[in-house]
Amino acid sequence: MILGSAYQNIYKVGDSIRLDYIDKTFNGKVIGILDRNSVIPVRDEMEFYIDRYIVFPDMNISETPVSQSELTFQQRHYLQLINGQILTTKDNLQIKKIMNSISNNSNFFEYTVIGANGLGVEMISSMVNQNKELMITVCAVSFFFCIMTIILSISIKWNLNIRKYLLHLISGASINRIFSYIFAEVFLILFVCLTIVFVFMFLVGVMPLYYYLMMICLCIIISVFGLTPLYVKLRKMNFSQVLKGKV
Helix, strand or coil: CEECHHHCCCCCCCCEEEEEECCEEEEEECCEECCCCCEEEEHHHEEEECCCCEECCCCCCCCCCCCHHHHHHHHHHHHHHCCCCCCCCCCHHHHHHHHHHHHHHHCCCCCCCCCCCCHHHHHHHHHHHHCHHHHHHHHHHHHHHHHHHHHHHHHHHHHHCHHHHHHHHHCCCCHHHHHHHHHHHHHHHHHHHHHHHHHHHHHHCCCCHHHHHHHHHHHHHHHHHHHHHHHHHHHHCCHHHHHCCCC
């Protein structure tokens, strides 16, 4: 435990203290003494002086209570913890998202984060929860539209520049080499788009790393699916017939 500065003339670091906590007796060891006028931040930018207080460590009780007294102690102990302070640089929406994730994992839903449960945050959270299926549908349609757009644009580009590609083939280039150039061109366009998106994301705020990794993976998947029809077409195409103008 850590003692406030008011106890520095009574106890020293290393002393053992018997203390009563919720009708249970514990043996505590002093590991530090705070400086005078030490404070901790509380709600509404207020400060709380802890010169006459004891900083007691949190206890994570993993044992199942075997008696009514044990159950009562654990209930009172966890009741002491529910009125804690959340100190973070995240905004209200991010706090709400993190707390919802913890709530779902622990199956504990009756909670309130004072200061982070504003009307705007609640409305956004409610809209997201009620429209998950619609959002999934929109994302799926957008994903399909991106793939079809790449297929269509690459097909048009191929038809317009087929003679140039054939000249490369005659000069000794392989189909895989030409396809790699087309893939690099598509990926470069997507890379520029991703860079612009990432810049706006940085301006909005710091996002988790997996957001960026997920977007990069989606771009690669879109590129692969969008270029697969062209690759199959190239493998099946009879270039001799194309050169003769019969295709």
